[in-house]
Amino acid sequence: MKDLTLGPDAVEWLGTQYLPILTTAETDGAMSITDSVSPPASGPPRHIHHDADEAFVVLTGDVEFWLEGESFLRGPGQTAFIPRGREHTFRIVGEKPSRHLIILTPGGFEGFFADMARGAFRIPEDMAQIEESAKRHQLSFTGPPLGAEEDAS
Template structure:
């Protein structure tokens, strides 16, 4: 498994590592790809991406996804497609961390990860800062993480 802890280009926020491997600048805004490693039992609050379609390609581990009231599981070699405008979240349900590629079209949302890593903002303690960055990146939080 990739050693994110020793990768100087990897960002860490809330126990999750993020590394942009194809930037919005490199694609003229068309897309971006972020390599991510999420700890066991982790996952974001429910949210909506208003401007980007999101594909999560699972490399290791398994995730339970929730999208607009429907649940589904994805594991290594499988993908989850989240169309823009759909409320969603996920939680790592395996006993190993989940490494996945986050493919965004168009690109730009990866700037949210950079903001969070730079500020090391906590949810819910630092929600004003989190929400401010989210609004700049066309993201709205809509509810709690999966339990």
């Protein structure tokens, strides 16, 4: 995604753009909100945020969420809540990108997106560096992204 839909202050990692719109510093650590645009079929590996609750507000596109074995779909105007300590992931479904807000409480996780963009890290080639930043941000990777099993067959 070379066109920075979210503007010149956005960072990009693996085709997804991230723009912090409410930072940890602005909330004295209470929370952060990141505006994000993700391309079709994209999504992170399964993971756990050990110290933060996460909420998504889907603005455009459709997003399939997976939360500890249960899948559910959210579209524009809908939300998903992921309690801290729960294994989860998501992927963009359909042929259009998704724009969504990522809200984490407490804040601090926007630093992970900045680390990833700055390092231009790739999965799986750069997992050692990715996991180093993940550990600093109380994140553990637990499995493949949604669709990885289908892609492998």
